[in-house]
Amino acid sequence: xxxxxxxxxxxxxxxxxxxxxxxxxxxxxxxxxxxxxxxxxxxxxxxxxxxxxxxxxxxxxxxxxxxxxxxxxxxxxxxxxxxxxxxxxxxxxxxxxxxxxxxxxxxxxxxxxxxxxxxxxxxxxxxxxxxxxxxxxxx
Amino acid sequence: xxxxxxxxxxxxxxxxxxxxxxxxxxxxxxxxxxxxxxxxxxxxxxxxxxxxxxxxxxxxxxxxxxxxxxxxxxxxxxxxxxxxxxxxxxxxxxxxxxxxxxxxxxxxxxxxxxxxxxxxxxxxxxxxxxxxxxxxxxxxxxxxxxxxxxxxxxxxxxxxxxxxxxxxxxxxxxxxxxxxxxxxxxxxxxxxxxxxxxxxxxxxxxxxxxxxxxxxxxxxxxxxxxxxxxxxxxxxxxxxxxxxxxxxxxxxxxxxxxxxxxxxxxxxxxxxxxxxxxxxxxxxxxxxxxxxxxxxxxxxxxxxxxxxxxxxxxxxxxxxxxxxxxxxxxxxxxxxxxxxxxxxxxxxxxxxxxxxxxxxxxxxxxxxxxxxxxxxxxxxxxxxxxxxxxxxxxxxxxxxxxxxxxxxxxxxxxxxxxxxxxxxxxxxxxxxxxxxxxxxxxxxxxxxxxxxxxxxxxxxxxxxxxxxxxxxxxxxxxxxxxxxxxxxxxxxxxxxxxxxxxxxxxxxxx
Numbered sequence: 001x002x003x004x005x006x007x008x009x010x011x012x013x014x015x016x017x018x019x020x021x022x023x024x025x026x027x028x029x030x031x032x033x034x035x036x037x038x039x040x041x042x043x044x045x046x047x048x049x050x051x052x053x054x055x056x057x058x059x060x061x062x063x064x065x066x067x068x069x070x071x072x073x074x075x076x077x078x079x080x081x082x083x084x085x086x087x088x089x090x091x092x093x094x095x096x097x098x099x100x101x102x103x104x105x106x107x108x109x110x111x112x113x114x115x116x117x118x119x120x121x122x123x124x125x126x127x128x129x130x131x132x133x134x135x136x137x138x139x
Numbered sequence: 140x141x142x143x144x145x146x147x148x149x150x151x152x153x154x155x156x157x158x159x160x161x162x163x164x165x166x167x168x169x170x171x172x173x174x175x176x177x178x179x180x181x182x183x184x185x186x187x188x189x190x191x192x193x194x195x196x197x198x199x200x201x202x203x204x205x206x207x208x209x210x211x212x213x214x215x216x217x218x219x220x221x222x223x224x225x226x227x228x229x230x231x232x233x234x235x236x237x238x239x240x241x242x243x244x245x246x247x248x249x250x251x252x253x254x255x256x257x258x259x260x261x262x263x264x265x266x267x268x269x270x271x272x273x274x275x276x277x278x279x280x281x282x283x284x285x286x287x288x289x290x291x292x293x294x295x296x297x298x299x300x301x302x303x304x305x306x307x308x309x310x311x312x313x314x315x316x317x318x319x320x321x322x323x324x325x326x327x328x329x330x331x332x333x334x335x336x337x338x339x340x341x342x343x344x345x346x347x348x349x350x351x352x353x354x355x356x357x358x359x360x361x362x363x364x365x366x367x368x369x370x371x372x373x374x375x376x377x378x379x380x381x382x383x384x385x386x387x388x389x390x391x392x393x394x395x396x397x398x399x400x401x402x403x404x405x406x407x408x409x410x411x412x413x414x415x416x417x418x419x420x421x422x423x424x425x426x427x428x429x430x431x432x433x434x435x436x437x438x439x440x441x442x443x444x445x446x447x448x449x450x451x452x453x454x455x456x457x458x459x460x461x462x463x464x465x466x467x468x469x470x471x472x473x474x475x476x477x478x479x480x481x482x483x484x485x486x487x488x489x490x491x492x493x494x495x496x497x498x499x500x501x502x503x504x505x506x507x508x509x510x511x512x513x514x515x516x517x518x519x520x521x522x523x524x525x526x527x528x529x530x531x532x533x534x535x536x537x538x539x540x541x542x543x544x545x546x547x548x549x550x551x552x553x554x555x556x557x558x559x560x561x562x563x564x565x566x567x568x569x570x571x572x573x574x575x576x577x578x579x580x581x582x583x584x585x586x587x588x589x590x591x592x593x594x595x596x597x598x599x600x601x602x603x604x605x606x607x608x609x610x611x612x613x614x615x616x617x618x619x620x621x622x623x624x625x626x627x628x629x630x631x632x633x634x635x636x637x638x639x640x641x642x643x644x645x646x647x648x649x
Binding site for chain 2: 013014018040062065
């Protein structure tokens, strides 16, 4: 993946964030990863740093301050941010939730497995995926 | 609410003795019909007797007339000797005897007339004998003796006697007829009276029946209305209960979902960092065994290991980080489990309703947070509050949580103003806790009552348990809680509670 792409990770659990980061790096992805523990902090960053290059968003649905669905909705409603690929990475495997996310325009929905081998494997696969996908530039 | 009272309203005893009333009226009607039938029968018999009396009189008159004709036949013969007169005499003699038998038969029922008849019979017989004697004398050639017999006036006296008796019987029967006529008139009047009475009775009966039927109809309509209302109320109640149950069910599902998700999160961490530790262990022991340079070491799963040896400081840092996350996750899981337990225990605790003076209770709450309020530069203003009957412990927890929250989420640099007041709403009391704090976004206003969920900037400590706990308690007390809020201006929490909480055994019957 283009080095100019910044990965914005909105994840309330620091442990999860650390594990995701470690495994993405292990997959050989060298892009900068910015971690925001709350939805509002992530949204603030995304709104205030438009035009600074391409972005990719890793989003957890269960956040303490606002739901990931709300974030997804406001991202897709934002002219500047709606083209940014959003990868929902969450513990939830509720079918309705998954449908809702795709309806709202998320690019990929991944459930975090409890089993660490699977978890690490999934994230590394995601890293490999990062190395091949094309990301539009934010205007 | 509707069951006992409304059912009592359509009691049938509201139509008093209707069956007895109708039954006796019908009995009267039958009685009048029977009486008029008896009267009619009686009148008919009287009329028959009258006719018979008139008939007897006619026969008597005929008897007299025939006797006179017989007499004139006798005399004509005696004068002229013409046998034509003798034929008249003989013919009328048969008639006279026949009439006499008829009249005797007819008056046999009447004592006085029968007696008159007894007197009449010898006279008639005497007259007949006198006449036949004169004719016998005439036929045997003794014309003078026959005329002499006539002249003696014996026949005349017989006739006078007969005439007198017939006249007397006529007078008697006339009297009798008058009486009979009067009786018949009297009976007709009676019959008329009875008939008028029965017509009036029928009219009254019809009026009473109409009234009873109309009243029964009105009662029935009222009962139907009551039933319809009760049905509508029942449907509304069922709809309300169904909505409540659906909401409760959704909440339970959401609760299960939240709990399972929130318990899974730390589990992912524990599993993850345990595996990281395992990998680190390989690196650590490899590092201890071999020289730092040249060797390819470490688990191949660990990419850092492939780039050569890891500096011990880095290893230690990773090791500490992993252990730290594991410990934090275990602590978090413990906290979550405790939170779920607390809420579940709260649900199974027996509520003990008692009168609570809310003024006193809020005084206790405000003095407990006085220090906090002073630090936050906030004023708490409590208006006059009512006394309610509820569970003291639960009520205290609800309101101290809400006051804590109001103090916790004030705006920086703005003097806090927290107001508590109450109003009545039917059999409920609505307590309002308003603040001029940071407020809550509309989309978060339902979410804040969910377990482990918080709204706005996460700059205050907390687990996201308080309001979930408050809502569970308020529900348990038979109330509800809602919030109105404008971000940046403040929030108002409305807690609606029953004025009197019934102890749990009685709640079902309400």
